[in-house]
Amino acid sequence: MNSALFDLFSRALAAAKLTGRLDQITPLVPEASTRRYYRLHLSDKTTRVAVNEDTATASTNMPNVIAVQRFLHERGVAVPEIYFADPAAGIMLQQDLGDLSLNxxxxxxSDKADLLYQEAILHMLSWQRLADDGHCPAFRLSFDIEKLMFEFEFFLTHTLLGYYHAKVTDTELSEIRAAFTKIAEQLAAYPNKVFTHRDYHSRNIIVYDGSAPHHKQYIIDFQDARMGLMQYDLCSLLCDAYAPLSVERRATLIDFAFEQGKDIHRQTRAEFDHYWQLSAFQRTVKAMGTFGRQAALGRDDFAGYLKPAWQMLKEITAQSSELRSCSERLENLAANASQNVLS
Structure with missing residues (x-):
């Protein structure tokens, strides 16, 4: 057992005035972030989750987590309770929701998949209806052109060039960036933006408090929340390489979200589908940037998510010749450098 971590977490538990002393620390499976999560087993048989983050980033990230958590919790959105946080030390203690992710x-x-997804969509719509209280930092951030292009560039740097080592000419890169910019400009210009989680996939949803129909879905990892299109979180959920959906099931759930969220998106079906395609393309490329980055760092499990992501790009762009052309170009460049793109 790491004695430094044991001492750090013991002091945090004492500062939080939680009952029970620390008996054991169990590392939890790391995700694609610099944060590390641990389950703390206490002498009174309860557990807590500890978050340990580099102090250089914690000083900014943790206050955002606390502010967003408070905003959502006060408005009835299911989020884990925070017991203690010390950004200067990079430590946070929060409620242990267990290990049953939506994934x-x-x-x-599997027989309850539609019900589980419908519940997740209704939960998503609940925070997309929330109004700015003047304090939550998410309302001061947005999916602007700079942010969207940063995510596109992350894919080019870490996946297309970094992981696949694709041979791309300067002219080709300029043309790809021009296509990405056109997509980013359309998404950034849309005026009706709502509160978005930003990473609303099946691993960031915890099913807690029993089995269906008595369970409750909680959201985690919401520190990067910002304003964006209603479709963004929906794309994160339904275009999720961790839990790929059939084209038919995805279409049915999109229909459900369109009908249930009419008061939020206020779009015709043609407008909704157009922005769905743009958002789904951008979100999937963004996720592929993360997968390639982690795979290049030796996380072979993330390399395995690139194949379903490429397949989703095919499905997402099937109805748009412009997006399909961009997707095929990216896939061909990757395939020319690696024979293991979709096979």
Whole structure:
């Protein structure tokens, strides 16, 4: 057991005035971030989750987490309780929701997939209806052109060039960036933006408090929340390489979201579908940037998510010749450098 971590977490538990002393620390499976999560087993048989983050980033990130958590919790959105936070030390203690993510629940209850996804969509719509209180930092951030292009560039740097080592000419890169910029400009210009989680996929949803229909879905990892299109979180959920959906099931769930969220998106079906395609393309490329980055760092599990992501790009762009042309170009460049793109 790491004695430095044991001492750090013990002091945090004492500062939080939680009952029970620290008996054991269990590392939790790391995701694609610099934060590390641990389950703390206490002498009174309860558990807590500790978050440990580099102090250089924690000084900015943790206050955002606390502010967003408070905003959502006060408005009835299911988020874990925070017991203690010390950004200067890079430490936070929060409620332990267990290990049953939506991703795992879907594997264990495949016959209830539609109900689980519908619940997740309704939960999403609940925070997309929230208004600015003047304090939550998410309302001061947005999916602007700079942010969207940063995510596109992340894919080019870490996946297309970094992971696949694709041979791309300067002219080709300029043309790809021009296509990306056109997409980013359309998404950034749309005026009706709502509160978005920004990373609303099946691993960031925890199914807690029993099994269906008595469970409750909680959201985690919401520190990067910002304003964006209603479709963005929906794309994160339904274009999720961790839990790929059939084209038919995805279409049915998109229909459900369109009908349930009419008061939020206020779009015709043609407008909704247009911005869905743009958002789904951008979100999937963004996710592929993360997968390539982690794979290049030796996380082979993330390399495995690139194949379903490429397949989703095919499905997403099937109805748009412009997006399909861009997707095929990216895939061909990757395939020319690696024979293991979709096979």
């Amino acid at each position: 795992q629940a879907l594997k264990e209850n």
